[in-house]
Amino acid sequence: MEKPAIFRVPEAIFYGRGSYEKVGVEAAQRGSKALIISDRIMDQLGYVNECREYLEASDVQSVVYLGIASEPTDDYVAEALEIFQKEQCDLVISVGGGSCIDTAKAIAVLVTNGGYIGDYMGGKKLAMQAPVPHIAIPTTAGTGSEATDVTVITSSSTEVKMMIKQPAFMPNVAIVDPLLTLSxxxxxxxxxxxxxxxxxxxxxxxxxxxxxxxxxxxxxxxxxxxxxxxxxxxxxxxxxxxxxxxxxxxxxxxxxxxxxxxxxxxxxxxxxxxxxxxxxxxxxxxxxxxxxxxxxxxxxxxxxxxxxxxxxxxxxxxxxxxxxxxxxxxxxxxxxxxxxxxxxxxxxxxxxxxxxxxxxxxxxxxxxxxxxxxxxxxxxxxxxxxxxxxxxxxxxxx
Structure with a gap:
């Protein structure tokens, strides 16, 4: 190799049938009140309520944002961020496809680093402060976003998909339970x-x-x-x-x-x-x-x-x-x-x-x-x- 390479992954990856139940214990190690970012389909399937039950069993409080209805936009990010701050949460959990996970990545970084999510595109603004903890739980076998340091957020004003890649966007924990993909x-x-x-x-x-x-x-x-x-x-x-x-x-x-x-x-x-x-x-x-x-x-x-x-x-x-x-x-x-x-x-x-x-x-x-x-x-x-x-x-x- 001509130059050194790097390989970044989440600090913990839980994989296999039934691994979803680990969310409560992992959350309790990182905070006391979680914002769960998901969508209405995941809520209807019972996955959101299941997450809240696991959290409650580990004495972690939670609030929910279910506004994700399409590819992630800066509007979703702003709405979820407002809830996170108003409710005084200290960690974020995403349950769903790549749109939910990417939105949660943006929240985790913005809480501690501030600014507009588009500021981070192309490295114009670097996330110098550690993000709040993020536990990513995919419900599809597709994006792999639970194990990447990339988020893609669409600007509502310019209609540009902003691809943002920095180490701070990597989730702390990925929980990959294939049982969640059966739906x-x-x-x-x-x-x-x-x-x-x-x-x-x-x-x-x-x-x-x-x-x-x-x-x-x-x-x-x-x-x-x-x-x-x-x-x-x-x-x-x-x-x-x-x-x-x-x-x-x-x-x-x-x-x-x-x-x-x-x-x-x-x-x-x-x-x-x-x-x-x-x-x-x-x-x-x-x-x-x-x-x-x-x-x-x-x-x-x-x-x-x-x-x-x-x-x-x-x-x-x-x-x-x-x-x-x-x-x-x-x-x-x-x-x-x-x-x-x-x-x-x-x-x-x-x-x-x-x-x-x-x-x-x-x-x-x-x-x-x-x-x-x-x-x-x-x-x-x-x-x-x-x-x-x-x-x-x-x-x-x-």
Whole structure:
């Protein structure tokens, strides 16, 4: 390695069936009154009340913010922060998908460091004070946000997804209980699963990858590739759900330390402007971006191809790389991942937004980590390709 690398993870990770019950003991070690950040679906499923019961059993008081109704915005952050301060809380617990976890990350930092969350984008403002403790509890196998030092918050005024990465945004504790993912419907299972796969793939292809991230990214890919279709078709299969939860966790650790690439750079503006959930937009883009990048990362794509086709060791790297791209296309087809048109994005509105999306994607910095770094013109063309991208030819559809 040319220079030292770093690998950051939460100070404690609890993983496995029934690990949710650890939240009370862990919270009691870090505070006496928690703000639980979640959404109404998690509340209806009983997960929020279950969390409060675990906290109460450990003599930890709690209040709840259920305002998360979409990708996280600075408005949600402001609302939750006001409750935290008014109620004099001293720790934050997130229960839900990446939107809940990312909002909680912002709260944890702002309580002790102040300012507007957008101030921290691009390192303009550094979180010099330790954040309040944050316990992150994912209920989907997707974002891996419970194990990353990244938060993505949309500015309500500029419609820019602000990708913010600093060590202070890392949760103190991650509790990954696959039992909480059993409630995920098929479309959420597919989108978040491919989101996790994209995290692992981009971590492995990133120019910032290193041996630690390589090892865990490959492990994540194996877990996801071997289990995602089972979890999608049979949501009650706890073994598949457990493997997907572990894969998503590992993928989060990998990309947090190796960075993401072009898929994420292109995905964020789509989410900000057209309100497409992050996991779905990543899934829509992954096959086309891999085709674009293929010639610049044949050897690494070959490693991924051999995960899909482990029994053919005689494959050349070029053939194995092609298998990787084709296999991911076939996987997305089986999981019914739509293209941008199929999602319902208006074509005229999309074409008018391409220039802004291209600029915002480049400004995020993520495309620069890609094996093939696109020019502004190439990136705009790739957005056009992705709008109508077909996962299968007419012959393959028959």
């Amino acid at each position: 995920s419907p098929k479309h959420v299972t597919s989108a978040t699963g491919v989101d996790a796969l994209s995290h692992a793939v981009e971590a492995y292809l990133s120019k910032k990858a290193h041996p630690m991230t390589d090892t865990i990214a490959l492990s994540a890919m194996r877990l996801i590739v071997e289990n995602i279709l089972t979890a999608y078709k049979d949501g009650e299969n706890i073994d598949a759900r457990e493997a997907m939860s572990l894969g998503a966790l590992q993928a989060g650790m990998a990309f947090s330390n190796a960075s993401v690439c072009l898929v994420h750079g292109m995905s964020r503006p789509i989410g900000a402007l057209f309100h497409v959930p992050h996991g779905i937009s990543n899934a829509m883009l992954l096959p086309a971006v891999l085709e674009f990048s293929q010639d610049a990362c044949v050897d690494r794509l070959a490693d991924i191809g051999r995960i899909f086709n482990p029994n053919n060791e005689s494959l050349s790297n070029k053939d194995a790389a092609e298998i990787a791209v084709q296999s991911i296309k076939e996987l997305c087809l089986k999981l019914q991942i739509p293209n941008l048109r199929g999602w319902g994005i208006d074509e005229e509105a999309f074409q008018l937004a391409v220039a802004k999306m291209t600029t915002d994607a480049i400004d995020s910095g993520s495309p620069a980590n890609n094996p093939r770094v696109p020019t502004q013109v190439e990136l705009a063309e790739l957005y056009h390709v992705c709008y109508d991208y077909q996962l299968a030819t007419e012959e393959e559809k028959v």
